[in-house]
Amino acid sequence: MPENIVLIAGATGAAASRLTEMVALTPGWRAVGLCRNPPAKAPSGDVRYIRTDFTSLDSCRAAVAGAGAVTHMVYAARAPFGEGGVEDVPGNVAMLRNLLDAVEVPSLRHVHLLEGGKWYGLHIGPMRSPTREDDPRHMPPNFYYDQQDLLAARRTGKTWTWSASRPQYLVDVEPGRARNLVTVVGAYAAICAALNAPFDFPGKPGSYTALTEVTDSTVLARFIMWCLSEPRAADQAFNITNGDMFRWSRLWPRLADYFGLPLGVVRTMPLDRWMADKAPVWRAIAERAGLRYPDIADVATWAYADFVWGIDWDIVSSMNRARLAGFQDLEDSEDQFIRHLDTYRQLKVLP
Numbered sequence: 107m108p109e110n111i112v113l114i115a116g117a118t119g120a121a122a123s124r125l126t127e128m129v130a131l132t133p134g135w136r137a138v139g140l141c142r143n144p145p146a147k148a149p150s151g152d153v154r155y156i157r158t159d160f161t162s163l164d165s166c167r168a169a170v171a172g173a174g175a176v177t178h179m180v181y182a183a184r185a186p187f188g189e190g191g192v193e194d195v196p197g198n199v200a201m202l203r204n205l206l207d208a209v210e211v212p213s214l215r216h217v218h219l220l221e222g223g224k225w226y227g228l229h230i231g232p233m234r235s236p237t238r239e240d241d242p243r244h245m246p247p248n249f250y251y252d253q254q255d256l257l258a259a260r261r262t263g264k265t266w267t268w269s270a271s272r273p274q275y276l277v278d279v280e281p282g283r284a285r286n287l288v289t290v291v292g293a294y295a296a297i298c299a300a301l302n303a304p305f306d307f308p309g310k311p312g313s314y315t316a317l318t319e320v321t322d323s324t325v326l327a328r329f330i331m332w333c334l335s336e337p338r339a340a341d342q343a344f345n346i347t348n349g350d351m352f353r354w355s356r357l358w359p360r361l362a363d364y365f366g367l368p369l370g371v372v373r374t375m376p377l378d379r380w381m382a383d384k385a386p387v388w389r390a391i392a393e394r395a396g397l398r399y400p401d402i403a404d405v406a407t408w409a410y411a412d413f414v415w416g417i418d419w420d421i422v423s424s425m426n427r428a429r430l431a432g433f434q435d436l437e438d439s440e441d442q443f444i445r446h447l448d449t450y451r452q453l454k455v456l457p
């Protein structure tokens with residue numbers, strides 16, 4: 107039996123897929139992934155999946171009973187939501203509460219909660235930047251506040267500790283996950299090329315020039331692993347990004363060069379609307395290039411890009427707390443974006 111058994115709630119999602127792989131491949135650790143639709147093929151290493159519905163306490167109890175002596179839990183699920191809107195507080199809190207009710211076993215040492223930049227109200231309007239973990243909360247609703255308060259209250263008087271991470275937009279190489287800036291940019295560029303259109307930046311002018319940042323899913327996975335076993339991470343929340351920042355106004359010309367497209371202008375075009383008639387264009391591109399996903403819906407969630415590029419204020423997180431506690435990872439977000447595009451091309455997701 108491994109020394110550490112990590113229950114990962116939402117193991118197949120954007121925030122936790124890389125973590126599940128990383129835990130499974132770490133000697134002495136086992137990942138137990140919980141979700142409603144376990145993958146047909148499990149990643150390599152010590153991992154198993156248990157089909158669970160977090161809206162049901164009985165289902166959560168059955169999952170924990172089947173997981174062995176759970177030492178850690180990572181909660182990375184979310185109730186259904188729409189881009190940029192108010193997310194469901196009662197639904198999200200009930201799901202976490204069901205799992206906490208089920209998981210408070212004597213072997214439990216740590217619970218980690220996924221939060222995000224919306225903690226600071228990035229979806230509402232300009233916020234303080236760089237954001238710091240103790241900045242004042244915005245006016246509710248915000249399900250992260252209720253979830254973190256629930257977790258902190260549950261920890262009182264217990265031997266286990268908690269931590270929380272606040273990543274920004276996640277970037278990753280994950281074929282089939284369309285809510286992803288890398289494939290959105292790649293598909294948009296391919297459509298520009300097919301239609302002889304310039305490579306216009308389709309977001310708001312302020313979004314082109316504002317400072318922004320992303321969190322690579324592998325950085326996030328390493329960070330959560332660190333939280334699970336680092337005493338200095340106990341009982342607090344942390345911003346977690348790649349550790350740098352960028353402006354689309356720097357990256358976009360580099361992307362135009364990369365795709366061999368003429369650089370256009372900032373031309374605000376809500377992509378959900380402007381791409382609505384482009385599915386046949388993508389299908390033709392995919393057929394010509396022998397791509398894996400002929401349906402554009404499997405490659406680009408345009409509404410997600412509209413949300414990201416509709417934000418025309420700085421998004422910068424202070425990484426001081428994590429760095430001063432000892433987490434020092436750094437990725438170059440611009441270089442990494444290009445590397446991820448290369449990988450998607452090799453994987454025949456992008457032309």
Ligand SMILES: NC(=O)c1ccc[n+]([C@@H]2O[C@H](COP(=O)([O-])OP(=O)(O)OC[C@H]3O[C@@H](n4cnc5c(N)ncnc54)[C@H](OP(=O)(O)O)[C@@H]3O)[C@@H](O)[C@H]2O)c1
Nearest residue numbers: 116117118119120121141142143159160182183220222276
């Ligand atoms: N994605 C981002 O860019 C990003 C950025 C910052 C923060 N975050 C935060 O990270 C957290 C996770 O988000 P995500 O983007 O990873 O979500 P996601 O990709 O939609 O994944 C959600 C996961 O939860 C599972 N799930 C959802 N409802 C469930 C239920 N009722 N019972 C069991 N499993 C359920 C899903 O699997 P099944 O559908 O198979 O059940 C999936 O594994 C959220 O708090 C989010 O705000 C995300």
